[in-house]
Amino acid sequence: MADFQGYITLFLVLLVSTIVVRAIFKKNRTKVRLPPSPLALPIIGHLHLLAPIPHQALHKLSNRYGPLIHLSLGSVPCVVASSPEIAKEFLKTQEISFLNRPQTAAVDYITYGSADFSFAPYGPYWKFMKKLCMSQLLGGRTLDLLLPVRREELKRFLRVMLKKAEENAAVDVGGKLIILTNSVISRMVMNQRCSEKDGEANEVRKLVTETAELTGKFNLSDYIWFCKNLDLQGFGKRLKEVREKFDTMMERIIKEHEEARKEAKREGDLVKDLLDILLDISEDESSEIRLTRENIKAFILDIFAAGTDTSAITVEWALAELINHPSMMNKAREEIDTVVGKSRLVEESDIVNLPYLQATVKETLRLHPSPLIVRESSEKCTINGYDIPEKTQVFVNVWAIGRDPRHWEEPLEFKPERFLGEEGSRESQLDVRGQHFHLLPFGSGRRGCPGTSLALQVVHTSLASMIQCFEWKLVGGKNGIVDMEEGPGLTLRRAHPLVCVPVARFSPLPI
Missing domain, CATH: 1.20.5 (Single alpha-helices involved in coiled-coils or other helix-helix interfaces)
Known part of the structure; x- marks a missing residue:
C-alpha cells in the first residue's frame, strides 16, 4: 500500500x-515564436526522444512536426533542420549567425580548451587556420606532393588482402580499412607510420576511436544544469586517460621532429610533412598568429579523428552496398577493367575517367553520411518565420535530407545511376562539396570540411583498387545479403562488421 x-x-x-x-x-x-515542438518532460526536456540512434529519432520527429522543429535537450534549446531548404537558411543565407560550434565538456577538455581548428570559435584564430588549411596543410599542392605516400600505403593494404586471399582467410574489412586510413594520415602528418611491432599503431587507432566515441555521445553534464559538475556517466576518467596518452605520444613525436629538423637544416635536406608546416609557423615571429604547442597537438588530433574513421567507414558502406547489388559491382568492375586494365593498379588520376565509380561514392555518401552537422547561434535571428534565440544549438540532419522523397526518387534505394543522367542534367551536375543542399556529406559554407579533397581521393582509390583486385565473399549474412543496420555515433558506424574472404581476380596482382 x-x-x-x-x-x-x-x-x-x-x-x-x-x-x-x-x-x-x-x-x-x-x-518568442519558436518552431513546432513535441511534448517535453520536466528537467530532461526531449532527451528521451533521441534514443537509440539520434539522427534516426530526429528524422521521425521531423516527419511528424515538420522540417524545422524546436527541442529542449535538458536545459539547452535546440532546433533541427531536416530539409534542404531549411538547411540552406542555416548554412548559407544566414550563415554568419551560425559559424560557431557548441562547446561541450568532452571536446573542450580533449582539445586543450578548444585550441584546435574544428571546434575553435569563429574569429581571428579560426580564420587563420582555415586559410592555412586551404593554402598549405590540405591544399592541392601539398596533396600532390604526398601522393606517393597514399599510393604506397594503399599497396601495403592490398598486399595484406592478397595474403588473406592466399590463406582463404576472413577479414574484418572495416578494421583493415581503418589501419589503411590511419597509416595514410600518420605518414602525411608526421612522415612516419605508427609501429605495429610495439603496438603504437593499435594505440593510435584506439585513441581515435575513443575520441570519436567520447565527443559524440550525449553527456548529461552538457545538457542538464544541475549535473554540470557531476560525472554521472564516467566520462571524466576516460577523457583524462585519452588526453594523457595522446599528449605523451605527441610530445615524443614533436621532440623527435624538432631534432630531425635541426639535422636536416644542417644538411639542407628537409622534406616537409604537415607537422613541419605547423612547426614552421610556430617558430615564425612574423606570422599573423603564433601557434602554441597546444594548437599543434589539437590540430593533429583533429586530422586523425576526422581523417581516419570517416573515410574508412564510407569505403566499408560502399563495398557492402555493392556486395548486396552484384550487377552494380559488375558495372563498376567492368568500367575499371576497360579504363585501367589489369596490368597496372588504378591511380588517383584515373578517377576522373570512372563516372560509375564516382556515382557509387556519391550514392554511398547520400545514404551513409556523417549524419549531423552541429552549429550554435551567436545571435538572435529568424528562420522560416520562426525566432531562433542566441545560444541555440542547431542540428542539420544530413542523413534525413539524403532521404527526402521530395528531392530523391526512391530515396531508400541504392542507385548510383541516379547521378548518371544525361550530360548537363540536374543529377549529373550534383556535387558533394556543399553547393547542393540536398547532398551535404561534407557540410557547406565556411565551416564545411577542409579535408574534402583528401577524403575523396582516399575513398575513390581505395574502393576502386578493392573492386579491381578482388572478389569479396561475404561471411555470414542471411542468403548472402549484408546486414545494413546502423550503429550509434556521429560517424555512422555499421552495427555489425563487414566480414569477407578476399579472392584475387588475377595473378599476379599489379601491387
Whole structure:
C-alpha cells in the first residue's frame, strides 16, 4: 500500500511539473515564436526522444512536426533542420549567425580548451587556420606532393588482402580499412607510420576511436544544469586517460621532429610533412598568429579523428552496398577493367575517367553520411518565420535530407545511376562539396570540411583498387545479403562488421 501511495505521489509531482513547465513554455512562446515542438518532460526536456540512434529519432520527429522543429535537450534549446531548404537558411543565407560550434565538456577538455581548428570559435584564430588549411596543410599542392605516400600505403593494404586471399582467410574489412586510413594520415602528418611491432599503431587507432566515441555521445553534464559538475556517466576518467596518452605520444613525436629538423637544416635536406608546416609557423615571429604547442597537438588530433574513421567507414558502406547489388559491382568492375586494365593498379588520376565509380561514392555518401552537422547561434535571428534565440544549438540532419522523397526518387534505394543522367542534367551536375543542399556529406559554407579533397581521393582509390583486385565473399549474412543496420555515433558506424574472404581476380596482382 505504501509503495502504491509513493507511485501516486510521484505521478502527481510529474503531472504538476509538466503542467507548470508547459504553462511557462506557452507564456514564453507568446513572446518568442519558436518552431513546432513535441511534448517535453520536466528537467530532461526531449532527451528521451533521441534514443537509440539520434539522427534516426530526429528524422521521425521531423516527419511528424515538420522540417524545422524546436527541442529542449535538458536545459539547452535546440532546433533541427531536416530539409534542404531549411538547411540552406542555416548554412548559407544566414550563415554568419551560425559559424560557431557548441562547446561541450568532452571536446573542450580533449582539445586543450578548444585550441584546435574544428571546434575553435569563429574569429581571428579560426580564420587563420582555415586559410592555412586551404593554402598549405590540405591544399592541392601539398596533396600532390604526398601522393606517393597514399599510393604506397594503399599497396601495403592490398598486399595484406592478397595474403588473406592466399590463406582463404576472413577479414574484418572495416578494421583493415581503418589501419589503411590511419597509416595514410600518420605518414602525411608526421612522415612516419605508427609501429605495429610495439603496438603504437593499435594505440593510435584506439585513441581515435575513443575520441570519436567520447565527443559524440550525449553527456548529461552538457545538457542538464544541475549535473554540470557531476560525472554521472564516467566520462571524466576516460577523457583524462585519452588526453594523457595522446599528449605523451605527441610530445615524443614533436621532440623527435624538432631534432630531425635541426639535422636536416644542417644538411639542407628537409622534406616537409604537415607537422613541419605547423612547426614552421610556430617558430615564425612574423606570422599573423603564433601557434602554441597546444594548437599543434589539437590540430593533429583533429586530422586523425576526422581523417581516419570517416573515410574508412564510407569505403566499408560502399563495398557492402555493392556486395548486396552484384550487377552494380559488375558495372563498376567492368568500367575499371576497360579504363585501367589489369596490368597496372588504378591511380588517383584515373578517377576522373570512372563516372560509375564516382556515382557509387556519391550514392554511398547520400545514404551513409556523417549524419549531423552541429552549429550554435551567436545571435538572435529568424528562420522560416520562426525566432531562433542566441545560444541555440542547431542540428542539420544530413542523413534525413539524403532521404527526402521530395528531392530523391526512391530515396531508400541504392542507385548510383541516379547521378548518371544525361550530360548537363540536374543529377549529373550534383556535387558533394556543399553547393547542393540536398547532398551535404561534407557540410557547406565556411565551416564545411577542409579535408574534402583528401577524403575523396582516399575513398575513390581505395574502393576502386578493392573492386579491381578482388572478389569479396561475404561471411555470414542471411542468403548472402549484408546486414545494413546502423550503429550509434556521429560517424555512422555499421552495427555489425563487414566480414569477407578476399579472392584475387588475377595473378599476379599489379601491387
